[in-house]
Each structure stands twice: as structure tokens, then as C-alpha cells.
Amino acid sequence: MYRVAPVAVPDWEIVIARHGATDWSRAGRFSGHRDIPLSAAGRAQAAELGRALRHPQPEIILSSDLGRARQTAEAIATAAEIDRRQIMTSTALREEFLGSWEGLTRAQVAAASPDGFARWASGDIGSFDGREGLVAVARRAVPVLVAHTTGLPRSSGRLVIVTHANTILALAGSFAGMRHERWADLPCPAPGQAMVLG
Template sequence: MSGAAPSTPPVRRLLVWRHGRTEWNASGRFQGQLDPPLDAEGRAQAARTAPVLAAALDPASTVLVSSDLQRARDTAGALAPLLGLPVQVDARLREHGLGSWEGLTRAEVADQLPDQYAEWVAGRPVPGRGGELQADVAARALAAVAELPPAETAVLVTHGGTAGRLLEALLDLGPEHRRVFGPLGNCHWSELSFQASGWRLMRHNTAVPTPGPVEGGATAHRDRGRSGSDVPDAPVPAAGASPEEAAPTQDADA
């Protein structure tokens, strides 16, 4: 941790919102900076979540910024008309680039690249994979926040891996504190507030309850308040998983 006094950011409240589910999330395929679209459940997640977020936002003092990847832009597009705001696009919010893993399933990585896979499961950097370093993902996401237009609140529509690195950086958590927070599920969000001492995490992995049983036997309301992100704690088709988070379950987001 740096211990330096925080500079005042252009916004004092951040909602970090992960995109809705894609078919690749549901099937455990690493996306990275590839760009599969939202699936039917992902579109439904965005449609359920957008009114809840809109009810807690003042359009006159809110900016809406999305990753340039389509799955994030389409998620943001569910909220934009409810606020009467444009979606501003910033490529610095796109997902962690995963190099040679992009397009592969977890099972394929485990089979073809067992040494790399073991490093990932252990939470360590993955040598030889290519793509981006975790620190570089955090740096570009922080730069996007620093250059937001002045507003009271910013809604950042991003991805599981990038959201995790951004939260850690805003809260001044070093590499030894990675995975303190579980990864965001699909269409879940975290809320941060800037106060005199810096950013504080007010809510994490908040979700709109699922209205009834979902695929795979999940029960209604089960995913509210889960503390996950790119990788759920247990198989949760509605939640998704990310590239740089912990042990494999069912679906991988990135």
C-alpha cells in the first residue's frame, strides 16, 4: 500500500458493473478480448438489472461509460435509455487480454497447458501465455477513472478480470491481497464511495434476484450478494467466471 494522500477524483461514487452472461461464460470458455455477444440469459440479466440501477441514479449527475467490447456495450445499452444518457466508450475498460488462452475452455487449457493452468489456479502470474500483465490491466483501468468527466456518479460497464484489478487498485491493495474480494458475477456490480481517506467499498457483488429457477437447478434469489467475480464459488450458470480468478467451476468469463 502506498500510504500517499489520495487525490480527488472527478467522480465521488463509482458503480462497477460487469456485463451480462455470454454463451462462452456458460460453457466455461475464456473470452479475454475476443467478443462473443450476450446470450438470451445475459440480455435478460441486463434488462432486469438496468431499472434497479436507474432508480438509484440521478441522470443529471451521472456518466455511463462502457468497455468497447460488445458484450459490455450491449449491457450498458439496457441502462442508457432509462437515464436518457449516451454510452461513452473507453477501450481501457475492456477485459484482461489472455493471449493464447482466448477461445479455449478451462478443460482444454488444463489438458493442453497443465503447467500454465496450475499457475492460474494458484493465483500466480502465468508465464508464456501472452496477453497482459495484471498490473497493466489495473493501470489502464485507473487511467480511465482518472479521466472521467466530472460528475457525482460514474457507472463503469466492464468485465470480471478488469473489475477485480480496478477494485484492488482503487482500494490500494497490493498483489499479496489479490482475491480478497470474490469475483463479480455476470451483471453484478460493486459500489465505491470516495471519502477523505480515499475510496471505500460500500457494496460488492450486488445483484438483482433471479425471478424463479434458472438453468442448472439454481433457485430464485440465490445470487444476491454473492462475493464472486469472474469465477463463481460453485456452478452458477447465471453468474459467469473470469480469467484471473480462482479455481475452476463451470463457466469462465474474460
């Protein structure tokens, strides 16, 4: 069993933003590590999210290295009048690797792997069908959050992380110190939306 103590980030406002929509998300396709760009609607969502997060100005913007997250992070930086070159990207903030599910629709996965699809639909966050699993996602993503908040001088204290749905669940569950079996029950922002941890 994977348990974590609550992640301590005193005096920081941690905002976790989900990237804007893509054509694949609209079609119900699993993206995982596939580098899918934002759709026109996703670009509009990212611009609106940027306007919502510009005050107080983010001190740090961390982003998954995948294009859909980077495009969203760039919209946030533009709205906050931060040089885009200050965005820090990390492969550790990528979406969960989804194995053979990547690029498939829910119906295609249900037909190809009825048992795996049933596990996923019931909230199972484990590693199956070549999926990475959310515990593994937490093990790579949490250290990025800790490294960018621990012992660093701060001014506004707002850190914005731009990432993906399953990575958000892993970070939020770890931040709260929840048992991983409950992470699937956590709320997750819609595409182009954000939540504050803590």
C-alpha cells in the same frame, strides 16, 4: 512490485458493473478480447441491472468497447432514460488479454498448459502464457476512471463503469490501494451484477 495509492475520487459514487452472461461464459470458455455478444440470459441480466441502477440516474456511463459490455451499458442507459450516444467507450476498459487461452475451455487450457492453468487456479494474476496480467490491466484502466472523475462538475455523482471480471479486480484493487498479489482475493460481481467502490 506494483503498488498504487488509493484512487481518490471524492464525492463520486463509483459503481462497477460486470457485463451480462454470454454463451461462452456459460460454457466455461475464456473470452478475453474476443468480441462475444450477450446470450439471451445475459440480455435479461443487463435489463434487470439497468432497472436496479436507474436511480439515482448515472451521470456518466463508461464501458469497455467490447459488445457484451456495450450491450449491458446500453441496457443501463435505456433504464435510466439516458441517450445511448452518451455512453463513453474505451479499449482501456477491455477484459484482460488472455493470449492463447482465448476461446478455450478450462479443460482445454489445463491440458495445453498444465503449469499455466495451475498458476491461474492458485490466484496468480501475473503475465504468463501470453496473458496480459492484471497489473497491466490496471495501468490502462485506472487512468480512465481518474480522467472521468477528477475536477469535473457533477450533479448526481454516480459514475457507472461496465466492464469485465479481471478488469473489475484490477480497478477494485487499485482503488483500495491493495498490493496486487491480493487482487485475486477480492469479491467480483457475477455476470449482470454490480458493486460500489469505496
